[in-house]
Amino acid sequence: MKICVYGAGAIGAYLGAQLASAGADVSFVARGPHLVAMQKNGVRLQIDGGERVVKVRCASDPRELGPQDYVIVALKAHSVPGVVDLMRPLLGPDTAIVTAINGIPYWYFYKHGGEFAGTRLGSVDPGGKQWDVLGPERAIGCVVYPAAEIVEPGVIRHVYGKKFPIGEPSGERTDRILKLHDIMNAASLDAPIRDTIRDEIWLKLWGNLCFNPISALTHATLDVITSNPATRAVSKTMMLEAKAIADRFGVHFRVDVERRIEGAGAVGAHKTSMLQDLEANRPMEIDPLLTVVQEMGRLVGEATPTIDTVLALIKLRERIAQQPQLPISGSTQEISSVS
Structure with missing residues (x-):
């Protein structure tokens, strides 16, 4: 079974x-120093209190790898559109695309049923x-719950979790989903097959759409966001707006808002x-987590006032962060010292 992980960062490499x-x-x-280190030394995976080295073929150019049985896309979701053409050499007639990304995937409404x-x-x-080149018919959904980090180039530390729920857009138990499930389980990964993978996608997104931007705007960690009454209230309002939209598309949440918030808080600092x-x-990752919820709300006529507000703020925060820092003038320094 040939599997290419496109985007071998912390989660992808793990x-x-x-x-x-x-x-x-x-x-x-992969790319950069991380790629060079893995090519030279293999992947050094720190897990369960130890470290082991795994030799994996690594490349910056997909043309070196050829067609695959599965391509696991483990990039940040907003990076995917820019590399779609580069993925073409990996695609054979039966290649499956496993979207191990945050947020709503490109194939969401494929075999969805109903008017949308x-x-x-x-x-x-x-x-x-993505729809035209990768094709929605290739897609398998995958929700990422574990956490990992790159300690240094080529060295991955597994932080927690091993759960990767997977599922076909149609909910069918196809031969390809069963084979993927088997190899992931053999790899000590928890990969339950979900008949309703969209429910799992929304459950993860439910927290990401509020906690992520609020943390970037405030620099607060999850425990602080969920315990502070004001930020907890904003989070809950955003989640309820999102739920009203998801309900219109037939999504079922297996936990309520309060339990989802408590679960995030339990992760700690x-x-x-x-x-x-x-x-x-x-x-x-703004568009896959927030803008898409706003877009889906527009499809069904559901207002998203709090999501709209936070979205405007986080987009401006990103724009300012990406601007070159200008030197502070003498007059500005004087005014600042007085204020």
């Missing part, structure tokens, strides 16, 4: 190293490129990925 250890023919598409079946979402798939990206001056 996932790929586990699959390779289980006997899959795994390759990575086949709808394309411009906020996550501008111009429909954790910086969300959006806050980490802001601090590292990287682009943030």
Whole structure:
């Protein structure tokens, strides 16, 4: 079984190293010093109190790897549209695309049923490129719950979790989903097959759409956001707005808002990925987590006033963060020292 992990960062490298250890023919598409280190030394995976080295074929150019049985897309969701054309050499007639990303995926309305079946979402798939090139028929949903980090180039530390729920857009138990489930389980990954993978996607998104931007705006960790009455109230309002939209698309939440918030708080003093990206001056996952919910609300006529407000603030925060820092003038310094 040939599996390419496209975007072998912390989660992608952890996932790929586990699959390779289980006997899959795994390759990575990566870049920079992390790629160089993995090519030279293999992936050093720190897990369960120890460290092991896993040798995996690594490349920056997918043309070196050829067609795959599965391509696991483990990039930040907003990065995917820019690399779609580069993925073409990985695609054979039966290649499956496993979207191990945050937020709503490009294929969401494929085999959805109802009046919105086949709808394309411009906020996550501008111009429909993922739909046209990768194809919704190739897609398998995957929700990422574990946490991992790159300690240094080529060195991955597994922080917690091993759960990766997977599912076909149609809810069917196809041969390809069963084979993926088997190899992931063999790799000590918890990969339950969900007949309603969209419910799982929304459950993860439910927290991401509020906790991520609030953390980036306030620099607060999850325990602070969920325990502070004001930010907890904003989070709850955003989640209820999102639930009203998801309900219209037939989504079922297996927990209520309060329990979802409590679950996030229990993680502790954790910086969300959006806050980490802001601090590292990287682009943030705004459209796949917030703009897409706004877009889906417009489809069904559901207002999102609080989401709209937070979305406007976090987009401005990103724009300012990406501007070059100008030197402070003498007059400004004087005024600042007085205020």
